[in-house]
Amino acid sequence: QVPDPGEQWLPKILEDKSKQDLADALANPDLLASLAHSSSTAHPSIASSQEPLQAALKENIALASHLNELEARLTHLRSSTQAQLLSAHALERQWRQKQSDMDRALAPFSPSSLYQRLSQGVQEQEMVCSALEESFLEGDGGTATEREVVEWVRRYREAKKVYYSRRERKERWDEGRVGGWR
Numbered sequence: 001q002v003p004d005p006g007e008q009w010l011p012k013i014l015e016d017k018s019k020q021d022l023a024d025a026l027a028n029p030d031l032l033a034s035l036a037h038s039s040s041t042a043h044p045s046i047a048s049s050q051e052p053l054q055a056a057l058k059e060n061i062a063l064a065s066h067l068n069e070l071e072a073r074l075t076h077l078r079s080s081t082q083a084q085l086l087s088a089h090a091l092e093r094q095w096r097q098k099q100s101d102m103d104r105a106l107a108p109f110s111p112s113s114l115y116q117r118l119s120q121g122v123q124e125q126e127m128v129c130s131a132l133e134e135s136f137l138e139g140d141g142g143t144a145t146e147r148e149v150v151e152w153v154r155r156y157r158e159a160k161k162v163y164y165s166r167r168e169r170k171e172r173w174d175e176g177r178v179g180g181w182r
Helices: 019-027 029-037 044-109 111-138 146-175
Strands: none
Touching (some): 019 029, 029 044, 044 111
16 A cells, blocks of 8 residues: 555646646646546546545446446347237237137037937937828828839838937947947
8 A cells, every 4th residue: 555645746747837827727626536536647646545436346347348238138038028929929819719619519429419319310310200191191192003002111211220229329329329429
């Protein structure tokens, strides 16, 4: 450490100045501060006492510039994350839309829908068979030819086969003998 010069010390630049110039310098606080802290006019003890302050100042400047770099990086990462989040939300909405489209497309093949269609098919086929029976019994009053009778019997048998097949499937379903859906 450099010792304090005492009260008699003047910067070299002021040693040859008049008393009036020195009084003017004392009256101007900005001029005094610049003379006291300028590297060319300050006493070496002031410079040595300010070295830790200068080091801390340089460290603060370095930390501030590092923080500015981190801030820029963080801003970039935030905007990137925001874009990815928006993209993820858009993909979620698309997935929900596609899932609802898929559910609508597969609705006719759901177990409840298939069971309902099977029940309706049994009822419709029973009505077809009943209508065939009624048409045979009512007739048009005349006798049917053998060919007409054979044709009616063939159609009636086919209709009854479909009816019994559907009824058997429905009974199996009711008993729980249809696999994979329950």
